[in-house]
Amino acid sequence: MVSGAFTDVTINVPFEPIATFLNGNHRLNIANLGKEHIFTETGIKNFSAADLEVFVDELPSETWMRVEHCWIAPDVVQNPPTPDTRVSKTHYWKVDADLPDGFLAKAIFNYRGPALPELDLDLVAENEDSIVLVYRKDASEEWRLAEPATKVIFLPTDGEGFIRCDSLIAGEYAFANGEFSGFVSTYDIRDEVNIKVFPNPTHDQINIQGSLSKARSLHLVLSDASGKKIVTESLGNVSQNWTHELNLGAQPNGVYILEIFDNNGELIRQEKLVRSAP
Numbered sequence: 001m002v003s004g005a006f007t008d009v010t011i012n013v014p015f016e017p018i019a020t021f022l023n024g025n026h027r028l029n030i031a032n033l034g035k036e037h038i039f040t041e042t043g044i045k046n047f048s049a050a051d052l053e054v055f056v057d058e059l060p061s062e063t064w065m066r067v068e069h070c071w072i073a074p075d076v077v078q079n080p081p082t083p084d085t086r087v088s089k090t091h092y093w094k095v096d097a098d099l100p101d102g103f104l105a106k107a108i109f110n111y112r113g114p115a116l117p118e119l120d121l122d123l124v125a126e127n128e129d130s131i132v133l134v135y136r137k138d139a140s141e142e143w144r145l146a147e148p149a150t151k152v153i154f155l156p157t158d159g160e161g162f163i164r165c166d167s168l169i170a171g172e173y174a175f176a177n178g179e180f181s182g183f184v185s186t187y188d189i190r191d192e193v194n195i196k197v198f199p200n201p202t203h204d205q206i207n208i209q210g211s212l213s214k215a216r217s218l219h220l221v222l223s224d225a226s227g228k229k230i231v232t233e234s235l236g237n238v239s240q241n242w243t244h245e246l247n248l249g250a251q252p253n254g255v256y257i258l259e260i261f262d263n264n265g266e267l268i269r270q271e272k273l274v275r276s277a278p
Contacts, residue, residue, distance in 0.1 A: 085178030
């Protein structure tokens, strides 16, 4: 039994804990939401309460994981911060897990900041060029880039996109601005051609309409949010007022990435698609 604003409790256990957390059933209002899961097979797990999707590619053995989305600033690092850097003061994620050797998973971290009260407004108020995903094991370490990772920008000034961490490990993750050690690849998608994709979200069929100033041979690639290619189709040699239909009816509900390339391999359009049940 505890009471008061501050209470110290000592618990002795006959094993080495892999994680400690409070308020697992969310009965206290302490500015975080979390969810646990035991992975018994590869595939997708949406930790919806924590706003995180995890894609397990390699699973040597049954694996326990808990993800918490904390709507507060992370603890200040004990080491001096890297100059000219800024870590989010509004939220961060904590991943606890006992990961076996050979475990491999990706995770999608969404950033949202077009206007108040979105959590990442301070980091993407003008553009999304400098937002990065950073990682540390705990508050005893300095933040560094979470890598390997890929940032996907749908429009450079709408304040929305995601960063995919391509090798998820236990620890803390946050969005930040500034120069950190490491490298993150970026897809910055700008409207170089007139292409419309609708309806979005969709139950099944997607219509793609476009117009180019000169004829080009195009093809599309549809991938799931983990980056796995699902569909590749040729659009042929197109110019003005062309249309193409893409059917998602056979795919499970979720987020997909549509990419359109020209015959030189140049990415000319990328669109986030949402497939939902009717």
